[in-house]
Amino acid sequence: MGPDMYGCGPLIPALSETARPLRQQIFERVRAAGFIPRVQVAKELAISPATVTTLTSELMEMGLVEEIATPRDGESGRGRPAVALGVRPDAHLVAGIKLSDRENTAVIVDFAGNLVADLAIPHQPGAMELTDLVSLTADLVDQICLRAGIGRSQLSAIGLGVPGFVDAAAGIAHWSPLLSGRHVPLAQALSAQLGLPVHIDNDANLVTLAELWFGAGRYLSDFAVVTIEHGVGMGFVLNHRIYRGAQGLGMELGHTKVQLDGALCRCGQRGCLEAYVADYALAREATTALNWTNRENRSINILLESLYDHAKAGNQAARSIFHRAGRFLALGLANVVNLFDPELIILSGERMRYDYLYANETLAEIKALALNTGRPAPKIEIHAWGDLLWAHGAAALALSAVTEGLLAPAREIAAR
Ligand SMILES: [Zn+2]
Numbered sequence: 001m002g003p004d005m006y007g008c009g010p011l012i013p014a015l016s017e018t019a020r021p022l023r024q025q026i027f028e029r030v031r032a033a034g035f036i037p038r039v040q041v042a043k044e045l046a047i048s049p050a051t052v053t054t055l056t057s058e059l060m061e062m063g064l065v066e067e068i069a070t071p072r073d074g075e076s077g078r079g080r081p082a083v084a085l086g087v088r089p090d091a092h093l094v095a096g097i098k099l100s101d102r103e104n105t106a107v108i109v110d111f112a113g114n115l116v117a118d119l120a121i122p123h124q125p126g127a128m129e130l131t132d133l134v135s136l137t138a139d140l141v142d143q144i145c146l147r148a149g150i151g152r153s154q155l156s157a158i159g160l161g162v163p164g165f166v167d168a169a170a171g172i173a174h175w176s177p178l179l180s181g182r183h184v185p186l187a188q189a190l191s192a193q194l195g196l197p198v199h200i201d202n203d204a205n206l207v208t209l210a211e212l213w214f215g216a217g218r219y220l221s222d223f224a225v226v227t228i229e230h231g232v233g234m235g236f237v238l239n240h241r242i243y244r245g246a247q248g249l250g251m252e253l254g255h256t257k258v259q260l261d262g263a264l265c266r267c268g269q270r271g272c273l274e275a276y277v278a279d280y281a282l283a284r285e286a287t288t289a290l291n292w293t294n295r296e297n298r299s300i301n302i303l304l305e306s307l308y309d310h311a312k313a314g315n316q317a318a319r320s321i322f323h324r325a326g327r328f329l330a331l332g333l334a335n336v337v338n339l340f341d342p343e344l345i346i347l348s349g350e351r352m353r354y355d356y357l358y359a360n361e362t363l364a365e366i367k368a369l370a371l372n373t374g375r376p377a378p379k380i381e382i383h384a385w386g387d388l389l390w391a392h393g394a395a396a397l398a399l400s401a402v403t404e405g406l407l408a409p410a411r412e413i414a415a416r
Contacts, residue, residue, distance in 0.1 A: 022047065023055045024407035027064060027087075031112065032218075035068050035084035056085060064091050064111070064406065087112040092156040092402050093148075096395025097140055098203060099133070099162050099178055101125040101230060102301075105391040106144040108155070113213065113399065117148035118388055127180040134193045141194060157197045159398035160190065161206040161390060163230065167248040168201040168397075174249070177230065199401045203227065204251070206393030207348050208235025208242055213396040214389070216346065216381065223344040224336055226253060230300075231266075232274045232332070236340065254278065258331050276328035279304055285321045326362035334369030337378055348383045 012019070020028075022045075029041055038056060042049040059065040068086045089110040097106045104123045108116040119140070128136070137160065145152050164176030171187025173179055179186070190198040201209075208225040211217035217225075221240050227233040232254030236243045244250055254274035255267055262271030266280065275281050283300045286307040310318035333345060367377050 021407060021409065022051065023058060024403070026052060026055050027059055027403065027407055030059075030065055030085045031087045034112075035070060035086040037082060037084050041085065062406065064088060089114055092399075093150065093154055094157050094159065094395055094398035094402060095141055095144055095155050096159045096391045096393065096398060097137060097144075097161065098206065098390040098394055099123070099137070099160070100203065100390075101163075101177065104136070104140055105388055106140050107388060107391040107395050108144055108148045108150075109392070109395045109399065111399070111402075113396075115392075117144055118391070119144045119147055120388065125177075127176075128178060129180055130184055130186070130189055133179060133186075134189050137190055138193050152194065152196070155196055156402045157199065157398040158190070158194065159206075159394035159396070159401070160186075160198060160200045161203045161394045161397075162186070162200065163203045163233075165249055165252075166200055166202040166205075168199070168205065168244060169248050171198070171200055173200065197401065197405075199397050201394070201397055202233065203229070203390060204233025205235045205242060205244070206397065207390050208237060208393070209396040209400075210389045210393030211346055211348075211383075212237055212240075212242065213399075214392055215383070216344065220343050222340070222342050223346065224340065224342045225346045225348055226333065226336070228277060228329070228347065228349045230280065231278050234336070236342075253332055253336065256332065256335065258328055273328060273332040277325050277332070282307060282321060282325060285324075286318070289317045289321060290315075323359075323361070326359060327365055330362045330365035331369060333366045333380070337366065337370040342378050344379045344381060346381050346383050 025045055026041055029044060030036055033040075038052045039049055041056075042052045045052075056065060060067075064087065065085055066088045068084050070082050070084045089112040091111040093108055093110055093116065095106060095108050098104070100123070102123060102125065104121050106119045108118075110116055121140070121143075141152060141155075141158065145155070162173055162176045162178055164178070165174040166172070166176070166186075167174060171185060173184045173186040175182055176184075187198045187200045190200075204225065204227045207227055208217070211223070211225055217223050217237055220237070223237050225235045227235075234251045234253035236251050254277075255265065255269065255272045257269075257271040258273045258276065259271035263275040263281065264270055265272035265275035267274075279300050283303045286303055290307070290310065307318050307321065311322055336342065336345065363380060366380070370377055
């Protein structure tokens, strides 16, 4: 501690993530409620009704909020209807896009979060040059706009999800299986091509945002989403906000070590959880244990389908592969429980039907490995969500950025 240190206590900026301008708090309260009377907003934010009226007028002048007549409870249409506040859906439109190895998906949602259009297009796996990925994304944006019957310029922002290590704040994809380069300024390149603000994040954070904005996570302050796909990812919500770490690269559950000098991971290190649980790990085990030479160069998907069929048919070797992967998964999840004490862990992905991974033994093993405090263990839910909901997470990212841009002070945005 240097001599220039005076005072004590954390140096929290006046308008930090947790202390948002009152007008923004009111807007976010209205958006979360769907529609809500002014008096209720005042009550919930513990502010005066006069303040709500003043700030709401500003929000209405900005065209972001409107008055909605709602029938009073128990009056079955008699008398003057109560007036509630709601977000003006047509105030802004945003697009959310998720690029993946197998399928690219896109949605357009309005400012109240309603789905306007959606699109899913199969895609061949493989790394691309930045220019190819940019034109692919631009094409997706144009197709989804066509489906929504709007022009590209009518979008206020785009959220894009790619798998890999993504610095959301800087807009840089440090590494992605979809990109041949490293440290790619993806957001900037897309923004220049599309003429729109573009916000990027990794797929695990997007599915977490989807749960936080549209799913089970809306009501929870602290929860984890673990994605088991080509890799193992995690998104974590702390105090109703997604936690990204000091450099935006935290929560890489897949690369936490579960074995000293263990199996080789695609990150180049050994003993990562992913090297035991991800699809490529299962496929690697399958080719050895089941004596599959894989001369036909079958895709990982076909290998896994076959492994799953064998396990279902009672093949012990196939079952043991899933069982072992499940035990490693339990180890990783028990570490999450012991570190963060979440209220809920959501296991999510496209391949959640490989239920051997999430069998009762796996859940029992998590309990056995978590600290025995006598308190109930966190709930674990399995959400077999389609890709569309991942795109919803990308839309939430864009909605969130548009809201910040409109309602947060300029210096706050500059700091992001
Ligand atoms: Zn690794």
